[in-house]
Amino acid sequence: MSDKDSAMAYWKANIRLIFISLIIWALVSFGFGILLRPLLAGISVGGTDLGFWFAQQGSILVFLGLIFFYAWRMNRLDRKFGVDEE
Amino acid sequence: MDQFIINLIFVGASFALYIGIAIWARAGSTSEFYAAGRGVHPITNGMATAADWMSAASFISMAGLIAFVGYDNSTYLMGWTGGYVLLALLLAPYLRKFGKFTVSEFIGDRFYSQTARMVAVACLIIASVTYVIGQMTGVGVAFGRFLEVSNTTGLLIGAVIVFAYAVFGGMKGVTYTQVAQYIVLILAYTIPAIFISLQLTGNPIPALGLFGDHQASGEPLLAKLDQIVRELGFSEYTTHHGDTFNMMLFTLSLMIGTAGLPHVIMRFFTVPRVSDARWSAGWALVFIALLYLTAPAVGAMARLNITELMWPNGTDAAAVSLETIESDEKYDWMETWQKTGLLGWEDKNGDGLIQYYNDASPALQERAAAEGWQGNELTNFNRDILVLANPEIANLPGWVIGLVAAGGLAAALSTAAGLLLAISSAVSHDLIKGAINPNISERGELLSARIAMAVAIGVATYLGLNPPGFAAQTVALAFGLAAASIFPALMMGIFSTRINNVGAVAGMLAGLTVTLVYIFLHKGWFFIPGTNSFDDSDPLLFTIKSTSFGAVGAAINFATAYIVAGMTKETPQEIKDLVESVRIPRGAGAATDH
Numbered sequence: 227m228s229d230k231d232s233a234m235a236y237w238k239a240n241i242r243l244i245f246i247s248l249i250i251w252a253l254v255s256f257g258f259g260i261l262l263r264p265l266l267a268g269i270s271v272g273g274t275d276l277g278f279w280f281a282q283q284g285s286i287l288v289f290l291g292l293i294f295f296y297a298w299r300m301n302r303l304d305r306k307f308g309v310d311e312e
Numbered sequence: 313m314d315q316f317i318i319n320l321i322f323v324g325a326s327f328a329l330y331i332g333i334a335i336w337a338r339a340g341s342t343s344e345f346y347a348a349g350r351g352v353h354p355i356t357n358g359m360a361t362a363a364d365w366m367s368a369a370s371f372i373s374m375a376g377l378i379a380f381v382g383y384d385n386s387t388y389l390m391g392w393t394g395g396y397v398l399l400a401l402l403l404a405p406y407l408r409k410f411g412k413f414t415v416s417e418f419i420g421d422r423f424y425s426q427t428a429r430m431v432a433v434a435c436l437i438i439a440s441v442t443y444v445i446g447q448m449t450g451v452g453v454a455f456g457r458f459l460e461v462s463n464t465t466g467l468l469i470g471a472v473i474v475f476a477y478a479v480f481g482g483m484k485g486v487t488y489t490q491v492a493q494y495i496v497l498i499l500a501y502t503i504p505a506i507f508i509s510l511q512l513t514g515n516p517i518p519a520l521g522l523f524g525d526h527q528a529s530g531e532p533l534l535a536k537l538d539q540i541v542r543e544l545g546f547s548e549y550t551t552h553h554g555d556t557f558n559m560m561l562f563t564l565s566l567m568i569g570t571a572g573l574p575h576v577i578m579r580f581f582t583v584p585r586v587s588d589a590r591w592s593a594g595w596a597l598v599f600i601a602l603l604y605l606t607a608p609a610v611g612a613m614a615r616l617n618i619t620e621l622m623w624p625n626g627t628d629a630a631a632v633s634l635e636t637i638e639s640d641e642k643y644d645w646m647e648t649w650q651k652t653g654l655l656g657w658e659d660k661n662g663d664g665l666i667q668y669y670n671d672a673s674p675a676l677q678e679r680a681a682a683e684g685w686q687g688n689e690l691t692n693f694n695r696d697i698l699v700l701a702n703p704e705i706a707n708l709p710g711w712v713i714g715l716v717a718a719g720g721l722a723a724a725l726s727t728a729a730g731l732l733l734a735i736s737s738a739v740s741h742d743l744i745k746g747a748i749n750p751n752i753s754e755r756g757e758l759l760s761a762r763i764a765m766a767v768a769i770g771v772a773t774y775l776g777l778n779p780p781g782f783a784a785q786t787v788a789l790a791f792g793l794a795a796a797s798i799f800p801a802l803m804m805g806i807f808s809t810r811i812n813n814v815g816a817v818a819g820m821l822a823g824l825t826v827t828l829v830y831i832f833l834h835k836g837w838f839f840i841p842g843t844n845s846f847d848d849s850d851p852l853l854f855t856i857k858s859t860s861f862g863a864v865g866a867a868i869n870f871a872t873a874y875i876v877a878g879m880t881k882e883t884p885q886e887i888k889d890l891v892e893s894v895r896i897p898r899g900a901g902a903a904t905d906h
Contacts, residue, residue: 230466233892233895233896236690236896237895240895244401244402247401248401251394255390255563256560256563259386259390260556260560260563260628261550261560265731271523272522272523272524272525272532272534273523273531273534273535273536273538273550274532274534274535274538274550275550276384276632278386278534278550279523281383281386282383282607282608283389283390283519283522283608283821284562285389285393285394285605286390286393286601286605287605288814289394289597290594290601291398292596293396293400293401293590293593294591294594296400296401296590297400297590297591297593297594300405300587300590301587301590304897308394308898309896309897311585311897311898311899312899
């Protein structure tokens with residue numbers, strides 16, 4: 227694989243990871259927290275429902291997980307494609 | 313000891329601490345002044361970023377907005393944290409690889425255009441000045457209470473101190489001062505919350521107490537809160553009663569704006585490596601989340617406490633009497649806050665009792681007619697006082713109240729000073745040295761920086777006297793402007809090689825102008841009260857409030873840039889190579905100034 231192809235493959239893998247992460251990002255906030263809240267109304271959490279928890283706390287916890295997951299995966303990808311900083 | 317003296321000791325001690333650290337760190341090394349963060353552990357850097365980022369809007373204002381609206385204002389919580397995901401995934405590592413210190417330099421180089429750089433400077437200044445107005449609103453509330461003067465006097469005193477603080481200057485850039493500010497700020501926020509959570513739910517962790525049981529009634533806290541606010545004719549706390557479309561757009565605007573604010577992005581330019589830029593965003597969010605997970609608990613518990621104080625014998629019995637407010641020490645906070653002009657009550661029907669209820673609710677109007685009430689008698693409750701008044705409302709010890717005063721000032725001052733530095737460097741470095749007079753002397757550059765700072769704070773103070781909203785709402789407008797102008801340009805600069813100089817300039821101008829006009833149409837031209845043609849309760853387009861328009865502005869920016877770039881000359885090869893190199897971590901040197 228030439229350098230150019232390798233760089234292209236690295237970028238594609240990165241875009242794919244970003245895409246998946248952003249779907250989760252949107253799902254927990256705009257989805258569970260707002261639009262899909264009526265669907266989660268049956269699951270009760272401390273005097274209210276799961277959607278309320280996602281809007282006020284759950285989405286923040288998922289955001290944290292996402293950023294650390296992305297950093298960990300990307301650092302592995304960097305090494306795999308040999309583009310990490312020495 | 314008198315509360316005033318206790319406040320003075322806490323605020324004085326915290327200031328002495330910041331200044332002490334600044335002097336100690338400066339004596340250690342001068343280079344740290346310029347490159348805060350390099351060689352600093354990502355966790356330490358994350359703490360400093362969190363202090364930089366959390367302003368009067370997060371500390372003083374946000375929980376109050378949540379308390380009085382409930383679920384619908386979760387937008388602030390999701391918006392201001394969700395932006396960090398965008399920052400970590402879409403911007404931070406690439407801008408770090410690019411290796412310049414300012415956002416406008418990246419835009420100028422990537423779009424090979426001095427015009428693009430100047431437009432970016434203009435966007436930056438407009439968004440930052442709007443942001444400072446929001447900070448000044450918060451500073452006015454904090455100083456007004458702490459010095460026991462009116463809100464206006466507090467604002468004017470605060471303006472002088474912010475100016476001195478910013479001119480004293482570089483200490484803002486010293487990472488360890490910010491770490492100290494973070495620690496003061498987070499202790500000041502969480503300690504009263506822990507006390508209150510223990511009082512109400514028996515759970516020492518407020519974030520969990522929010523979903524726990526209310527000890528006095530044995531019911532879940534949120535169910536109890538829903539019940540008593542419903543009985544007083546207000547909308548239920550946990551249900552959605554606003555417009556869903558506007559709520560989505562508002563959340564998105566805050567998220568994109570977070571990732572487009574230059575003073576936040578700059579923090580990631582100076583970390584040692586590209587992989588650290590990815591981790592740093594995560595650590596910053598860890599420290600931000602400590603406050604953001606507590607904020608909804610602070611809001612809900614304060615609302616419950618206030619309502620119960622106004623109806624000490626339950627919502628179906630008699631309301632609190634004027635005599636009790638004057639004599640019972642549990643109500644002392646009402647009298648102290650009345651002095652600031654931000655809290656007020658009036659016995660409209662002369663029955664010696666103060667009825668707090670929603671006089672627009674049909675069910676309560678019926679009860680009012682039956683019991684001879686003549687409207688809500690808690691006539692004024694400024695949302696921005698809630699967090700600062702919270703420990704007094706819950707009857708906590710004096711030292712907690714002093715600590716909260718110190719924390720609120722730390723949040724407002726650190727961010728206001730940081731923004732003033734960003735504005736002054738944009739004017740003196742990017743605008744005057746970069747475009748108008750490249751041969752300006754160092755002294756001239758410094759002088760123009762100071763003048764820019766003085767003008768910015770003057771404008772912000774003047775507008776802060778009649779703010780376009782509560783602190784967090786004004787700050788939200790600044791996020792809308794950043795979302796519409798800076799974020800799309802940065803993202804397209806990294807993810808698309810098609811966008812050329814003309815496209816980027818057209819996109820930024822279109823996004824900024826349309827958003828600014830939309831805001832001015834609703835909030836008054838240049839925020840001058842009374843010059844607005846529309847109101848946020850009945851906005852110009854569909855249900856989109858002016859605070860939510862940033863996401864629309866961003867879409868206009870993206871679309872304009874693509875269309876214009878498609879019609880004009882292709883990006884040159886060397887710029888395409890530059891973009892390719894930005895996408896790969898290898899070969900990132902230290903960040904350079906020029």
